[in-house]
Amino acid sequence: MVGLHAFRNNYRHCGDYTPRVAFILPAWNEADVLSSSIDSLMKVSYPAGAWRIYVVDDASTDETPGLLRKKQEQYPGYVFHLRREKGGQGKSHTLNHGLRTILADDFAEAVMIMDADVLFEPLTLRRMTRHLANPKVGAVTAYIKEGSVPGNFITRSIAFEYITAQAAARRAQNVAGFLVCMAGGAQLHSRANLIQLGGEIDTRSLAEDTCTTLKTQLIGKQVVFDGNAIVWAEEPGSLAALWKQRLRWARGNLQLTFSFRSLWFNPGKHPKLGGIPFGFVWFSATLMPLFTLCGTCGLIGLYFFYPALALSSLTVFWVIQAGIFLFETLFSFMIDPSTARRAWVQGLLFPGIFSLILMLLFFLPYEFRSFLHPLAESAGPGSSLQVLLPLVIYTWGGISMVAAWMIYRLETCGLPGWIRDLLLVLIGYGPFLGAIAFTAIIAHCRGLETRWDKTVKSGKAKMLS
């Protein structure tokens, strides 16, 4: 599907279109990052005077107002400071404050919703606006790359993850004719699209970017991902910060699962969003940990009740895993070679060393894995290791998520970074994401309060290539 994007894309409908664009940057105590993001926006290759930068200052208590005064003097006529006196309600409230001002004026023909720390490459804006030449397109999103300098094991894991989750997955979604989510850090809307959406962002969901994406498509507009339009952002460098960010995303997506419940697998409601492919993509992401647990329960059930089938099922499972891992990793490296040069180690270690050993084990001669057969002698009375090891291997899908959660808890208790990274190498970054998604499901089922929790940025992002 990803490769087919070479033939099925929106490029043939693009035009040399450069509408007047209003950038909207929500900022709550973002003095550390605003200067570099405004500077990057002032270097975009775009007709002079055809863009403005609106910073919506969400009652910041840091140096943000002073910094904005300096930027207004440095770039007269380009930088605008909109101040909210009561802040902290979340990104969507802040965006709406800015949108009210922008849409009340007739300057903006398109609006770029972004994050305060995002850096634009010079041609990114033009790569995005060209799609709006097609009147069917309501919004366009860019490829967000992780650009922390100095980076660490976690930021480089995110850099690799974004190749698969954005550069690959969203190209495939373009081919399928829908988009699940526009990146909150870079989404360009036509003015007409925003007005059709009611001129504001939905404030009820924690995943306001996904909500806007779905609503845009529901009003009959196309949403396009351009993988060649690149922006850079700083992503969390610790498991605690990553947990907070991804838990918010996962809980937001669960909220939307219920808000849009009449849409799923209902083509009558919308031919694309109600179709089977979209439902498959949506639920394989939101319910992924439940599928993993079901698989684990199935394997352990076979182990005890249908021993003849157990080992062959486990073998099929891990051989398929190995094939998917090999293809996905190598293909990701080829899609974005510059990121691959920085994050190839994290890409290869994404599932964790333990899972990699298991993948290898099932390609070795039978003697190497005969101890896994439920009827093998080692599974009977023997040392506890002989009994426990096969059970751990059969249940690794579930256990790895628990282990990943424990690494996160240990980090919050002060575990040194190098030990955390070592444990993450063993258990895998993938199971960590599974643990977050599972926690979100539990929190949702328990009806725990959802609240906006900002991801703190420190200004480490750079344009790396």
Add this chain to the structure above:
Amino acid sequence: MKSPESFEAMIQADRRVEKRIFRAEMVLLLLITSACILYFRNIAPLW
């Protein structure tokens, strides 16, 4: 409003990237499928 850079050059460059990705996917699919066939037909049965 006309923009300063060549629109056509930008589109052509991006199309080349998409074609490179297509070729990479095809080559990789071919290689992995061949490796699987070789493994399961010639090596796995020996074990």
